[in-house]
Amino acid sequence: MGCETRQIQLDDGTTGTMMVCSRGQRGERCSVGLCGKDSVALCDYPVERDGKPATCDSPMCERHRHPVPGAVDTDWCEGHWNFEQRQRAKVAEEAS
Numbered sequence: 232m233g234c235e236t237r238q239i240q241l242d243d244g245t246t247g248t249m250m251v252c253s254r255g256q257r258g259e260r261c262s263v264g265l266c267g268k269d270s271v272a273l274c275d276y277p278v279e280r281d282g283k284p285a286t287c288d289s290p291m292c293e294r295h296r297h298p299v300p301g302a303v304d305t306d307w308c309e310g311h312w313n314f315e316q317r318q319r320a321k322v323a324e325e326a327s
């Protein structure tokens with residue numbers, strides 16, 4: 232899930248651009264420690280919040296977002312991406 236730039240009509244008849252994010256607030260910073268870049272997307276990794284299915288929603292910058300192969304408009308944060316890589320490595324190891 233990411234942010235996009237949209238053309239908007241201003242009151243005085245001119246057009247301007249606006250950042251529209253599908254979720255979360257604008258101006259959030261990347262959740263990776265010491266990175267601090269503007270976030271461009273939120274983590275879509277499925278988690279449980281208050282007993283209900285939700286998504287991680289960690290803000291990620293362009294460098295730290297990880298598009299999920301085969302999934303449209305789905306990105307994972309650094310932590311969840313690494314977690315999945317480890318899970319996959321483990322499964323591959325157990326299978327061999």
Ligand SMILES: [Zn+2]
Pocket residue numbers: 261262263266267268291292293294295
């Ligand atoms: Zn970052």
Ligand SMILES: [Zn+2]
Pocket residue numbers: 274275276287288289307308309310311
């Ligand atoms: Zn995440």
